Amino acid sequence: MQNNQEQPLYIYTYACTGDEESLCGMELRCLFGREIPAAIFGSRVQVDVSRSPFIKERIDVMYSGNSLEDIYKQTEQVEVEGQTFKVIFVKTNDLSPEEKIEYDERRAIEREIGMRIEGEADVNHPERVYGIVTLGGCWYFGEYHKNKATWFRQMKKPRSYSIALSTRVARAAVNMAVPHPAGVRAIDPCCGIGTVMVEALSMGIDIVGRDINPQIVAGARTNIAHFGWSSMVTLGDIADIQEHYDVAIVDMPYNLYSRITPGEQLAILVHTRRIADRAVIVAIEAVDEMIAEAGFTIIDRCVAKKGAFSRHLMLCE
Numbered sequence: 001m002q003n004n005q006e007q008p009l010y011i012y013t014y015a016c017t018g019d020e021e022s023l024c025g026m027e028l029r030c031l032f033g034r035e036i037p038a039a040i041f042g043s044r045v046q047v048d049v050s051r052s053p054f055i056k057e058r059i060d061v062m063y064s065g066n067s068l069e070d071i072y073k074q075t076e077q078v079e080v081e082g083q084t085f086k087v088i089f090v091k092t093n094d095l096s097p098e099e100k101i102e103y104d105e106r107r108a109i110e111r112e113i114g115m116r117i118e119g120e121a122d123v124n125h126p127e128r129v130y131g132i133v134t135l136g137g138c139w140y141f142g143e144y145h146k147n148k149a150t151w152f153r154q155m156k157k158p159r160s161y162s163i164a165l166s167t168r169v170a171r172a173a174v175n176m177a178v179p180h181p182a183g184v185r186a187i188d189p190c191c192g193i194g195t196v197m198v199e200a201l202s203m204g205i206d207i208v209g210r211d212i213n214p215q216i217v218a219g220a221r222t223n224i225a226h227f228g229w230s231s232m233v234t235l236g237d238i239a240d241i242q243e244h245y246d247v248a249i250v251d252m253p254y255n256l257y258s259r260i261t262p263g264e265q266l267a268i269l270v271h272t273r274r275i276a277d278r279a280v281i282v283a284i285e286a287v288d289e290m291i292a293e294a295g296f297t298i299i300d301r302c303v304a305k306k307g308a309f310s311r312h313l314m315l316c317e
Helices: 019-031 068-075 102-115 167-177 194-204 214-226 262-275 288-293
Strands: 010-014 040-043 056-065 083-088 129-137 139-146 187-188 205-210 231-235 247-250 275-284 298-306 307-315
Touching: 019 167, 019 205, 019 298, 019 307, 040 129, 056 068, 056 129, 068 102, 068 139, 068 205, 083 231, 102 129, 167 194, 167 247, 167 298, 167 307, 187 194, 187 231, 194 205, 194 214, 194 247, 205 214, 214 231, 247 262, 262 275, 262 288
Parallel strands: 083 129, 187 205, 187 247, 205 231, 247 275
Antiparallel strands: 010 040, 010 056, 056 139, 129 139, 275 307, 298 307
């Protein structure tokens, strides 16, 4: 049994495709401050389970034990305060193949715990949901939270742009830039149609936007208003920004799609360094030399792939 110092307060599970492994790994490092093992992990850091496009579920640990019997005894103390409840056996775990717990046994464990909780069970519309999971040779029981996947709604924007970041990449980039939103002021100074802004606003992050193209600015404002949020999106060059921000998220204009010189790209990075202490830079290639010349240091990075197309995400300070 782990000692209290190491005891996780939360158990998370997550999943990603092969193309998303690098992106997912960096997002989780930024959210939790360390390298995360595959599929399931414990942490003392609380993250809203619906923030990440990769986190599936979270258990807020109430009880832990070396065996199921330990958990069974402790769950007799659970008070549901007149509310209906349900118990879910979390299928993702780190058990070896020979230790695997099959479907029938999982259901039996759920029933056993449910019988020990004084209250009315409701498998269809419970008011409270509890989870049971095994990790690192220990059993954990607690309140269960499932990712609501709110970003699916944001995939359907009234204004779209063929080279805009995907919603999942944009959401991950926001989490890298602003892992802890309280008191953080963010800017997207090349905001395009507002994909990054929409994701940030959906998570309650204080962000403003700017773009040099008047039609694109109008599209960003339309997209933000469509989802019921409000934020300032101004028209103009990054060079004219005078305010200072805690963090910037910059999806670099690409010469592949728009007329921009390396000098103009460098200028964007130099001004980003001037207006923000921290930045997530998104580019279609590694721009390490340019980032260094602008005065930033890359502290983490990943590659988001989609078929043959890749985007480099670089966290800079």
